[in-house]
Amino acid sequence: MAAQGLVPLFYHPDIEVCKAVTAACYRAGSRLLEFTNRGDFAHEVFGELIKFALRELPGMALGVGSIADAGTAALFIQLGANFIVSPALRDDVALTCNRRKVAYLPGCGTMTEIGRAEELGCEVIKLFPGSIYSPQFVKDLKGPQPWTSIMPTGGITATEESLAAWFTAGVTCVGLGSQLISKELLEQKDFDTLEKRVGEALAMVQRLKKGD
Numbered sequence: 001m002a003a004q005g006l007v008p009l010f011y012h013p014d015i016e017v018c019k020a021v022t023a024a025c026y027r028a029g030s031r032l033l034e035f036t037n038r039g040d041f042a043h044e045v046f047g048e049l050i051k052f053a054l055r056e057l058p059g060m061a062l063g064v065g066s067i068a069d070a071g072t073a074a075l076f077i078q079l080g081a082n083f084i085v086s087p088a089l090r091d092d093v094a095l096t097c098n099r100r101k102v103a104y105l106p107g108c109g110t111m112t113e114i115g116r117a118e119e120l121g122c123e124v125i126k127l128f129p130g131s132i133y134s135p136q137f138v139k140d141l142k143g144p145q146p147w148t149s150i151m152p153t154g155g156i157t158a159t160e161e162s163l164a165a166w167f168t169a170g171v172t173c174v175g176l177g178s179q180l181i182s183k184e185l186l187e188q189k190d191f192d193t194l195e196k197r198v199g200e201a202l203a204m205v206q207r208l209k210k211g212d
Contacts, residue, residue, distance in 0.1 A: 001032060001172060001173045002172050004030065004031060004173065004202070004205075005202075005205040005206065006030070006032075006176060006201060006205045007032050007033070007153075007176070008032070008176055009033070010178075010181040011035065011039060012045075012186055013039050013041070015049065017186060018035070020189065021181060022057065022062070024191040024192075024194045024195040024198065025195070026060055028198035029202050030202060032060075032061050033060065034083075034085055035049060035062060035064055036064070036177075037076070043079060046079055046081070047080075050080045061082040063081055063083035064085065065086070066085070067084050067086045067090075068086060068088075070093050077097070077102050083102060084103070085105045085107075085175075086106050086126075089108050089120075098120075098121050104121075105124050105151060107126045107128035108125050108128070114145075124151050125149065126152075126175065127153070130153050130156050133152065135166050138150050138152070138166070138169040142170040151171065151174060152171055152174055153177070156174050157179045158176055158179050158180050158200075163201075163205060167209060173205075180197060181198075185197075
């Protein structure tokens, strides 16, 4: 996550669409993808998706987001999830992930929550919802806690202005959902445009991380 700087995330109930999205992101250079647990039978879709990735996309790490309890985390870990993401800090999810040495990124919104998450062993903290925070929050947080790794998610846009503000403030990476993998692209099944968009975003992030 620190090397790539960008975690694309999405959900779709159709496994063929999911395969196409994952392959497009892979061709664009992404080796990370978060599949969000937001629909009935999402675990069945993910189970097929990760088998596809293991077979066809070597080196691709697939995680699962929108995890609200330990039981659901355990289910997706059993299916092969490489990391788990939740909208809020859950001690039970942290303990479940730690037992299997699977990275857990909890959604936090205060210094207290971030501190607790780090006590529970979380290496990267999801700042959520990112739309109500600002890069200044991250900059001020990094003053007394330079060791804290932050991934803002929600409300971040794939533009030079938005990404530059967050990376200048010191984020480790950003999570990009509908601003990158839009509903329109999924409906149109325009995976060539998706590949181009993801590639441009990754290149932009790499330039910013180098200070260019």
